[in-house]
Amino acid sequence: MIGWEWPPSHSGGLGVHVFELCTELAKMGHTVTFLSPFPGPYTPVEGVTFRCPADEPIEPYPGAYAIGGSAGRWQEGDIERFNAWVAGFPIGHHDVIHVHDWFGTVGASALAHRSGRPLVMTVHSTEYDRSLGHPWAEILARERSGLQAADRVIAVSEHLKRQLVERYGVRPEKVRVIYNAVRPSERLSILSSRRKIVLYLGRLAAMKGVDTFLRAAARVVSTAPDTLFVVAGEGPEFGRLLILAAHLGVSDRVLFLGKVTEEERVTLLASASVFVLPSVVEPFGIAAAEAMAAGIPAIVSKTSGIAEITDSVFTVDFWDIDEFASRISELLEYPALRRAMGAAGRRSVMREGWEERALQTVGVYFELVKDGRR
Amino acid sequence: MKVVLYLHLHQPWRLARFRYVDLGSGRPYIDEHRNLEIFRGIATRCYRPALGRLADALDAEPDFRFSLSVTGTWLEQAAMAAPDVLRTLHRIVRTGRVALLSETYYHSLAFLLPPPELLDEVELHRAALQREFGARPKVLRMTELAYSDELARFAEGERFQGMLVEGWEGILRGHPPTHVYCAAPAPTVMLLARHYMLSDDVGFRFSSKQWNEYPLTAEKYVRWIAATPGELVNLFMDFETFGEHHPASSGILEFLSALPRTVRETPGLSWATVEEAVELPPRESLSAPTTVSWADQNRDLGAWLGNDLQRSAFEAAKKVGVLARTAGNPEILETWRKLLTSDHFYYMYVGGHGADAGVHQYFSSYGSPYDAYANYMNALMDLRRRAVERISDERSMGTAGRNRTR
Numbered sequence: 054m055i056g057w058e059w060p061p062s063h064s065g066g067l068g069v070h071v072f073e074l075c076t077e078l079a080k081m082g083h084t085v086t087f088l089s090p091f092p093g094p095y096t097p098v099e100g101v102t103f104r105c106p107a108d109e110p111i112e113p114y115p116g117a118y119a120i121g122g123s124a125g126r127w128q129e130g131d132i133e134r135f136n137a138w139v140a141g142f143p144i145g146h147h148d149v150i151h152v153h154d155w156f157g158t159v160g161a162s163a164l165a166h167r168s169g170r171p172l173v174m175t176v177h178s179t180e181y182d183r184s185l186g187h188p189w190a191e192i193l194a195r196e197r198s199g200l201q202a203a204d205r206v207i208a209v210s211e212h213l214k215r216q217l218v219e220r221y222g223v224r225p226e227k228v229r230v231i232y233n234a235v236r237p238s239e240r241l242s243i244l245s246s247r248r249k250i251v252l253y254l255g256r257l258a259a260m261k262g263v264d265t266f267l268r269a270a271a272r273v274v275s276t277a278p279d280t281l282f283v284v285a286g287e288g289p290e291f292g293r294l295l296i297l298a299a300h301l302g303v304s305d306r307v308l309f310l311g312k313v314t315e316e317e318r319v320t321l322l323a324s325a326s327v328f329v330l331p332s333v334v335e336p337f338g339i340a341a342a343e344a345m346a347a348g349i350p351a352i353v354s355k356t357s358g359i360a361e362i363t364d365s366v367f368t369v370d371f372w373d374i375d376e377f378a379s380r381i382s383e384l385l386e387y388p389a390l391r392r393a394m395g396a397a398g399r400r401s402v403m404r405e406g407w408e409e410r411a412l413q414t415v416g417v418y419f420e421l422v423k424d425g426r427r
Numbered sequence: 428m429k430v431v432l433y434l435h436l437h438q439p440w441r442l443a444r445f446r447y448v449d450l451g452s453g454r455p456y457i458d459e460h461r462n463l464e465i466f467r468g469i470a471t472r473c474y475r476p477a478l479g480r481l482a483d484a485l486d487a488e489p490d491f492r493f494s495l496s497v498t499g500t501w502l503e504q505a506a507m508a509a510p511d512v513l514r515t516l517h518r519i520v521r522t523g524r525v526a527l528l529s530e531t532y533y534h535s536l537a538f539l540l541p542p543p544e545l546l547d548e549v550e551l552h553r554a555a556l557q558r559e560f561g562a563r564p565k566v567l568r569m570t571e572l573a574y575s576d577e578l579a580r581f582a583e584g585e586r587f588q589g590m591l592v593e594g595w596e597g598i599l600r601g602h603p604p605t606h607v608y609c610a611a612p613a614p615t616v617m618l619l620a621r622h623y624m625l626s627d628d629v630g631f632r633f634s635s636k637q638w639n640e641y642p643l644t645a646e647k648y649v650r651w652i653a654a655t656p657g658e659l660v661n662l663f664m665d666f667e668t669f670g671e672h673h674p675a676s677s678g679i680l681e682f683l684s685a686l687p688r689t690v691r692e693t694p695g696l697s698w699a700t701v702e703e704a705v706e707l708p709p710r711e712s713l714s715a716p717t718t719v720s721w722a723d724q725n726r727d728l729g730a731w732l733g734n735d736l737q738r739s740a741f742e743a744a745k746k747v748g749v750l751a752r753t754a755g756n757p758e759i760l761e762t763w764r765k766l767l768t769s770d771h772f773y774y775m776y777v778g779g780h781g782a783d784a785g786v787h788q789y790f791s792s793y794g795s796p797y798d799a800y801a802n803y804m805n806a807l808m809d810l811r812r813r814a815v816e817r818i819s820d821e822r823s824m825g826t827a828g829r830n831r832t833r
Binding site: 276380389397 | 446447448449450734735736738739740777794795796797798800801804805808
């Protein structure tokens, strides 16, 4: 398995997906070797071995792809060195090579070619989306080479699959859709708070549309001034969003928490009345799924992959501030709606967990191993 | 054996998307244009061809007779969207062989509200039928064929000779639906029980290729009717069965055309309207302590008031009703009544799976029950605000008036 981020230092859905997938694979009795550019620390999982380039581990990368809040920076040549190391990795009993997103695709393709093992590539998001239509050519090239070399491509939603087919020319026959999931958790008992809390929890990246959250907040507080909007997470947009909140006159109604610990995250989910994920682009939206698993009704943008697996969520065009504001107000004002959607949303995201996702992934592996490609 | 065919014509005034931010904006709750567009579509596929065939059958078959209920909201939309359909309906009613039924004007849940709302809405509907067709119905049908002892007493008080009920075990208690019964608490009110097996053969199963009786011909169907023991067979269904629920390509319109003749040609069978049927002597008296309807598998009120969303919306509507009446403004009262139409609550049904959920989704104009609820509540809250404003205006004007006289 070739990835990059792994808990505890992860910033997005990819880290969660890879960790949960490897954990379930190991539980089923598979052994996983996880190749990462980083020296760790890694949350250990029995059955999963971690390897990184021994002599020159790479320091985490900043900016749009901040890992664990580190301010480190890629050095020229880091990516090539990592990929060269992957390409030469001594393959043992491994049956399948599985790479996630663009970072290690070149090395993974070379390794698959050299060893005769099938290559699976999971796409969690595309460079087009992360850059809001201004892709970095090098990353795009690495995505394309992986997509071309892979025997099977896994997309985390149908929406993403369509994009891979239309934008990247991937043959639809080789794409499988396997959604993300959430861990089974207790329904959190709601902490009482005098003010109702509307929560955004996620990276502060351009593709997340946090602008819309703030603009909707400005509309909502005009009729419900007691509402508190919480922005939890960090990222390159932080400064701009602070200024926007001031400009909109909602600085006293919006709380920027920065990066939150696991414990703080649980507390937030137990306190919030409504969860909002207004992403411009959201291939899946694990953050919304986790909020729903905690029993919080969620509002997501229409393109979010999670809307493909549940009807118990409000979907809104990412640019439609009035509609976001309306949906937030409706959930705040109508307790019967909040309860019904919270309960139904929780049921719907708990229906299939990581175990099912891992089984589906193993199904993809078997398509290749049984194909006689080995 | 009498064959009693009864068809129900109804379209609701569906709400437009009325967002929370639209509260106080003066935007209308009802998108008239969209409703009329839907009506025109159904008129083309169903009302025009099916009413045309019924009119032809009345011309060709002097013994053919049937019964119709037409809601006020359907009449309003027909007049605006498809006046020719309304003219055909007039022509059919003028034959004197089509009985019309009473019900609430708005196809509403008024029967669950404190009096006098139910009476007011039945009166509104009576007046509309009088105006439109010069008709005064003798038989009452409640929204979604709801029936209970309380409703029987209401019907008796309003001098109705009969009511339609679902031929369901909860009411019939072992008796067949093929006799006339009377209401235990109101013996002057005859009950006509829907034969749901035979009715649903046409209403639900006609176009289903998985059904082992597919395809259903008029001959086969009438054979089944003739083989049914009893005095009458009550075939009650939505009018939209013919061309809308089952498309014309299923052969449903030809089936409808063939029925009148096939019944005439079958010895022992004859057509009757509901008004003729209630003249038959009752075999038993039946009681229904709880409300029974023709909706869903449970035949109760679950289709509109089965979940917390529906109950909360209805409770809110009840409260706004008190304000709407107090406000004394006809437009506010009328809008509130349009919001009482049962369809709005039906859209808030949360099923998830099973046959019923599919049926609810088919009829819904919303993406989800949560959409339906939020939109409804927004409209209702806006109406409440308008009613309250009106009431406080009146009060302050009243005070000002008194001050002046002093």
